[in-house]
Amino acid sequence: MFDIFCTKRFLEVKISIQDKIGQAQDENEVEDWKKTVLPTAYSEDLPRPLTPGCCVRLKGFVQPTCSRFAVNLRCGKQSDSDIALHVNPRLSQRYVVRNSLIGHRWGVEETTCISKLNLARNKPFEIDILATESMFFVSINGKHVCGFVYRVPLAKVKNIQVVGLVKISGVEYTTLNSYPQSSPNIEPYTVPVIEDLQIPTETLEVPLIAKLPVGLLQGWQLEVHGKVKILPSSFFINLQEGIQMWPHPTVHLHLNPRFNTTNVGKYMFVRNAWTNGDWGQEERCPGVHFSPGSAFVVAIRRSNDHYAVWVDGKLAGEFKYRTDANKVNALYIQGDVTIKAVCIRTKATDACFTKKQKQISL
Structure with a gap:
């Protein structure tokens, strides 16, 4: 899903770098291809x-x-x-x-x-x-x-x-009616629902598409334990309807930390939703919650009318529902991160933010 959710900022930076190389590169590339x-x-x-x-x-x-x-x-x-x-x-x-x-x-x-x-x-x-x-x-x-x-x-x-x-x-x-086509050899990961403090740990492949077997019910907490890569551009976490990429799924919550590695420290944490065929109004705040090369724990808590997003024990923002939250049935994660664990707790707790629990992300 990179191609659906990648930011215009990334494309503009890439294009501007190519433009600086100029017309000579285009001509050389054509000649190289002709020679091969x-x-x-x-x-x-x-x-x-x-x-x-x-x-x-x-x-x-x-x-x-x-x-x-x-x-x-x-x-x-x-x-x-x-x-x-x-x-x-x-x-x-x-x-x-x-x-x-x-x-x-x-x-x-x-x-x-x-x-x-x-x-x-x-x-x-x-x-x-x-x-x-x-x-x-x-x-x-x-x-x-x-x-x-x-x-x-x-x-x-x-x-x-x-x-x-x-x-x-x-x-x-x-x-095709949907893409990518499901394969019997490639089954989506199913996020476990747990009631104790034990977290199932295993390195999960990114991009990660995972099923939420019963959705994310009110009062429940979805946890993502991971680590930001050393030189990140961005990553995102989506709560959405469906595991397909096309047609574009309804995205109930889109969490998108963005990093500007040319001006270290100027990071942005974006929240949004994709409904009725388009992105809505972005909600932005400084992205001080995530650092290159650092582990993190994100907890998404479902309340009666909004999602509360916690990062490493601190409230990073709240996001009002823009569509029926009961229809969420999938989690999608992509970008410059490694993921060690995802799980759902039937009760919200701060236990996942303790040093002992956070070490699983290292």
């Missing part, structure tokens, strides 16, 4: 225009000598056609590059991914590319990896091309 002649593994016109909900699913095999390959959604089948989406897994560097080629010029390269690249040489793979209302979502082997906001109108996409040392065994065109 990868064999065409697959090329085919799309059977129908892409619309929101359409998914292109590729199945194939990574050959032993493959270092990178690319999937291109093109505006034609000519060699100089614009590329609306260029998905370029680089196995040696362990990340996925996204870009577009418009008028023979590459745009701003995007490399940030929310999941580790789970591709390996001499192994089969499956890649899903979903078209939504505003962007592409890309999953690899059942895990959402990244997104890419449209730079070319979706209706212009006519052709799919795969280049590199891979073998394509099949391409499917389907329509």
Whole structure:
């Protein structure tokens, strides 16, 4: 969900850095790509225009000598056609590059991914590319990896091309009702409900999507034990309806600490909600509750008309309900954190803030 919830501030900073590099980088990138002649593994016109909900699913095999390959959604089948989406897994560097080629010029390269690249040489793979209302979502082997906001109108996409040392065994065109597709091998974590002080500890993979089996009832407390990474940009914790990324779920509570590492100390703690198809008015306060490299315990307590958010034993803010809190059934965490434990207590308590309990986050 990084692509849904990432802040405009992050994108603006990234784009401004790229702009400083200038036109020369664009030209060099095109030349580098031309010099690296990868064999065409697959090329085919799309059977129908892409619309929101359409998914292109590729199945194939990574050959032993493959270092990178690319999937291109093109505006034609000519060699100089614009590329609306260029998905370029680089196995040696362990990340996925996204870009577009418009008028023979590459745009701003995007490399940030929310999941580790789970591709390996001499192994089969499956890649899903979903078209939504505003962007592409890309999953690899059942895990959402990244997104890419449209730079070319979706209706212009006519052709799919795969280049590199891979073998394509099949391409499917389907329509999805939700994304990502559930897999029997990837079950969402279920947040345990506890009544004692014992906290179930295990390192949980981030991004974390978790089910709340009975929601978060009035008087209950949801705890998140974690640690901020050394050089963070931001992270967020969502209480929401549904575990899907698309269609966009209703987010009842969005907690988003933002860090500005160029001006150390100027952090912001944002609270918001996504209802009726859009974000509401942000509620902001200085983000003094979280520090890079430090452990934290967040406790979200449900009251009769609001959520009370506590961080390390201090009240960090309250958030009035903007929609029916009884419909919350999922927790989503993403960003620059590690998570050691999440749990629900049937009674609010400050015991989780003690030094002994907090040590599980280290």
